Amino acid sequence: MKEKDNxxxxxxxxxxxxxxxxxxxKRAVKFVRKIVARxxxxDKVVIDPLLAKSISKNGNDKVVSKVxxxxSKVGEKIYLVRLAIKSR
Known part of the structure; x- marks a missing residue:
């Protein structure tokens, strides 16, 4: 299977x-980490702070429905999760 670097x-x-x-x-960030790990x-998933902030941009109780x-692959079984920039 092909490696997924980006x-x-x-x-x-x-x-x-x-x-x-x-x-x-907090649960949403854990869920993102679990989905990417699966x-x-x-073994290790690093979440960008900008992504965590954008998930809870409406407050801690009102998370966005999709993100x-x-x-990106950083090392051996270590991945970095960043917010995608919209190109419109």
Missing amino acids: FEMVINLRKIKTGKRTGRS HFNA RVVV
């Missing part, structure tokens, strides 16, 4: 909104 994906965060209202942004078979991210 990959763009959209992560749906609607499942986060079904739980408790408190701490949704998709890329990663577009770029996953």
